[in-house]
Amino acid sequence: MCTRQSSSAKATMPQGGDAWRGTTVLAGTITAGTQVVLLREVLSAFLGNELIIGVLFFDWLALTGIGALLARRWSSRLPLFAIVPCVLAALCVFPPLTFAGFRFLPLLVAPPGSMLDIWLFLAGALLALAPLCLVSGAIFTLLIRVSTTSGTSNPVGSVYAWEAMGSLAGGALFGFLLFDIIPSQDLLLILCAGAGLSGAVLFSCRRMRSVAVALLSVVLMLLIGRSVWDADMLTFALRYPGHTVLAHRETPFGLLTVTRLGEQTMVYANNVPLLISGNTSATEEIVHFALVQRPHSPKVLIAGGNPAELVPEVLKYTGSSVRCVEENPWLRRAEREFLPFPENGRATYVEGDLRSILLSPSGHYDVIIIVAPEPSTLQSNRTYTREFVHRARLALTPAGVLCMLLPSSAEYAGDDARRVRAILRNTLADQFEHVQILPAGHDVFLASDSTLRTDIAGGIAEAGVPTTYVNPYYVQDDLLSERSRQLEASLGKDTPRNSDARPALMLAQLRYWLRHFAMEYWIPVLTGLIIVFVLFVRTDRMGIGVMTAGCGGIVLELMVLMIVQVSFGNVYKMSGGLIALYMAGMGAGAFAAGRAALAPRWYAGMQCCLALMLLLAAWLQPGISSGSTPGMAGLVPCLFLGSFGAGAVFTLTSRMAALDLVASGSRLYGYDLLGSAVGALLVGPLLLPLLGVQSVANAAAGLVVVGTVISLSSPVWRVHEKA
C-alpha cells in the first residue's frame, strides 16, 4: 500500500524498497517476450535467414549494451524515487512502439510483394530497435542505482541475476508455456499494460498525478487500440491486396496464412508463398523428372511441397505408392482444410521429422523427393547435408533416386549460384555414384547409384504417363541435356561438403542471397571485427574478461541450439526450453557467485567451466547428429554449467568493482552485451558455416581462456587481496 508523502520525504524515502526486484524481473520478462515477438516479425517481413537473425541479435545486444553505458552519465539526474515508475512507464510504451515499427514500416517502405532491401533493413532495424534497446540498457543501470540503496549485498550481481530470471520467465511464457493459449503479441500487450498500470499507481503514490494520468491514458490507448484495430487484418490488407484471407495462424514454425486469389489457393509461411494450387509446370517437373528414372511401380517418399498436386502425379504411374511427410502439424492442418488430397491405400501421410522417418525401414523407397526451402537457415540446410543424404541413401533401394531442388539458375548461373550448386552436387556425389543436374523451372538434382537419364520427355513417352507440361511439346531433351552439360561443366569440384557440423551450403546460399542487393558478405563481418577491435582497445582488463565470457556464453547457446535444431528438426519447444535453461544457468551462476568467496581461483574456475563446456558441446555434436540419446542428455548439463559460468563471471567481476557501483555495473553489463553481440553476429551466419562446430568451439574456448588470463593480470585482484 502506498501512502501520501510530503515532497521532502520523497528524497529520503526508502529507495524503491523491494519493488526493484519485481521491476527487474518484469523488465527481463517483457524484453525477452519482445525479442520473441520481433523475431517472428523479422521472419515474416524479411525472409529471416541466419544472417538477418544474427544482425537482429547483434543490434539488440549492442544497443542494449550501449544504452547501459550511456546511462552511466545521466542516471544520477533522475530522482531516485521516480526510477521504478519511470522504468515501468518505459516498459509500457517502448515494446508496443517497436512492435508497430517492425510490423508496419516494412510494409510502407517495400514495394508490395517484394523483399525489403537489406540496406533498408539494416537501417530500419537499427532505428526501430534503438529506442527500446537503449532504454532497456538504461533500465539496467537505473535499477542498479535503486538496488544500491536497498541494502543488497551485491547490487550489480543481483540485478543481473533477477533480470536473467525475468528473461527465463519471458522465454518460457512466450516460447512455449502460453503459446497455444494466447497470441504472443497479445501477451506482450497485457504485460506492457500491466507495467503501465503499476507505473501509474507508483507515480500516483509519489504525488505525480499528471504523469500517472498520462501513463494511464497510454495504457487505455493500447487496450482500446488493440480491440478496435486488428493489426493482423490491417497487415493482410497491405500485404495481400486483392486476396481473400481464409485462415491465419501463429505457429512455432512461423506465421501461416492461407489466402485465395482468383482460382488459386496459397499457403504462405512467413509471408513467402509455400504452397500454391494450380502450379502445373512446377508440380510436373518435381515429380516426373525423378519418377521417369524409375517408372515401374515406384515406392515414393515426398517431403514438403503441395501433396494435393504432387500425389496425383505420382499415382499416374502404374503400381506406384506414395508417402508424404510434413513436420509442421499446423501446415498439415491447413493442407487438410484447404488443399486436401485423398488418402488411400496408395497414398499416405506421415507427420514428423523427415530425418527420423528416413531411419526406418531401410532400402524401402525407389524415389525420394525433397521439396525444401532454400538452405539459407540451419533449419532448411539440414535436408541438404552429408548426414541427411547418407540417411536418404540407406532408405533407398539399390537403384533408388534421390531428387532435390534449388531455384532455377535460369539462363545463367553467376559465381555464387554456381558455388551453391557445386557444394550440393559434390555433397551428393560423395554418397552416390551418379549425380545429374537438370536446369529447368527448378534446378533438379538427381542422385543414384544407378544410371540416370536426361531424356525426360522421351522417358515420359515410354512410360505412357499423361502430362500437361513434362512432355516432348514443352521439354526438348536435346536442349535440356545441353544446358545440363553446360551447368555441370561450370561447377567446381574443390568445394567444402555441406555437413551438419559445417553448413557450408548455407554460407554459400547467404552469399548468393546478398547478391540480390549487390552487397558483399564482408560488410557485416567487417562491422563485427571493427567493434571487436575497438572494444579490446577501450576496455580494461576486467572488462575483457566479462566481454569474452559474454561472447563465449552466446557461442555456447548458439552452438547448442544449432546442434539440437540440425539433429532433431524444428523442435520449437525444445529450443525454447534450452534458452530457458541457459537463462536459468546465468541466473543461478549470478546468484551463487554473489555468495562465493571472492578469489581468483573461483573466477578462473568459472571461466574454465565455460570454456570446457564449449569444448564438451562440440565433442557431443557428432553423437547427437547420429541420434544418440546420451549425447543429447549430456548437452543439458553442458549448457547449464556453461551459462552458470558466464553468469558467475559477471557477478564476481562486479563484486571487484570500485566505489561507484552504478558506473562499474553498467560498464560491465555493456561489455558483456557487446561481447555477446559480436558473438551473435559472427558465429551463426559466418564462423559456424565457415569453420564448423569443432573449430568454432576451439576458438571460443581459446578466447575465453585468453580473456581470463588478461583479466587475472589486472591489478584489481592484488588491490582486493590486500583489502
Next chain:
Amino acid sequence: MKKREFLQLCACGAMGALTHKPVPAGLRAELNALASSHPVDDELWKWSKEALFVEQTPDGVHCLKCPNSCTIPAGGTGLCRNRVNVRGKLYSIAYGNPCAVHVDPIEKKPLFHFLPSTRAFSIAAAGCNLSCLNCQNWQISQVSPKETDNEDLMPRAVVDAARRSGSASIAYTYSEPTTFYEYAYDTAEIARREGIRNVWKSNGYIEEAPLRKLCRVIDAANIDLKSFDEGIYGRLNAGSLAPVLRTLRIFHDMGVWLEITNLVIPGWTDDLAMIGKMCAWLCSNGLDTAPLHFSRFVPLYKLNQLPPTPVKKLEEAHAVALKEGMKYVYIGNVPGHSAEHTYCHHCKKLIVERRGYAILQNRMKKSCCEFCGEPIPGRWQM
C-alpha cells in the same frame, strides 16, 4: 602480393592458429570467395569496342543509346554497367563476350508468328538499362560484363555457331540487347548477309536514332510492354513508359515483325482497366495485328512474395484485349491453355494449333487462313 591476397593469407593464418590445423584448400577457396570484389571498370580489355551514339560534353561522354541518357565522366560507368568512359572515349565492354549462349525454340521468346517451330541461337551479354524487381535474369542483367563468366564469341563466330546449331535465327535476348548494341548490330549484319534472321528481345528502352539504325538489320522483335502506367514503370522497372511506346511505333513503321509481351503481375500490372487502355492505345497506333502475349508471372528475384498470376486473371485480360480490338492475343506460361493457339481474326476458326513449342495442326495456306482466305500477319516462312 595484392591486397586481397594479403588479407586472405592473414585470415588463413589466423584461423590456422585458432584451430591448430592447416587451412584446407576448400576453406581457402571459401575465404577467397568471401573476399572477392568487383574488378575495376576503367581498364580496356579484349572485348572493349568504341561505343556508337555518343557526344562529348564538358562533364563527360553523353551516351545517346537509351533514355537513361547517362553523362559518364572519365573512369565512370553507365547505368547499364556496360559502357565505360576510358580517357574520354566511351566503350562497350561486352563486344564479343556473351555470358549466356543457348539454343531455344523461337516460341520461347515468345514469337508465335515468326518462323514457327524453328530454333533461335540466343546470346546475351551482361547489363541492363532497367532494374525490374521481378527480373528473371538478374544475375546477368544487374551486373557488369566484367563480373560474369563470358565466352569469346566474336560476331563472325556467333553466326558460324548459329549455322552449326541449325538455328534459323539469332536472338539477342535474356539481358537487354540495347546495352550490347554494337555487338548485336555487327552480328546481325553478318547474319543477315548469310540468310540467318535476327530477333530482338528487349524492353524497348532505346533512343530513336539507334533504334532506326537497328531496324535495318533486325527481322523480328518482341518487346516487353511492362505496364501502361508511368508510375508503375518507375517503381517496378526504374524506367518510363513513353520511350517504349515510341519503340513499338518505330518497329511497326520500319516493317520489323513485332510481337508484344505484357507480364501480368498480381497487384502491379493486373488492373484490367489499365490493360484495356493499353490495348486501345495499341489499336489506335496500328498495332492491332501485332500478337500480344499476356504472360503469367512467377515469383522471382526481389518480387518473391507474390503468388503466380491466377489463370482466370490472364483470361480476363485476354478477353479485354480482344474486346478492345487486338487481333492475336495469347496467354503464356500456362501449359496446355487454349490461348496458345492462333485463331483467324476474321472467321475466328482455329488455324494454328500449338502445344508448347510444337505445332500440332496448321490450317494456313500461303500465310492465309485456309477457311476464309484472310491473310494472317506474320513471317511464316524463311
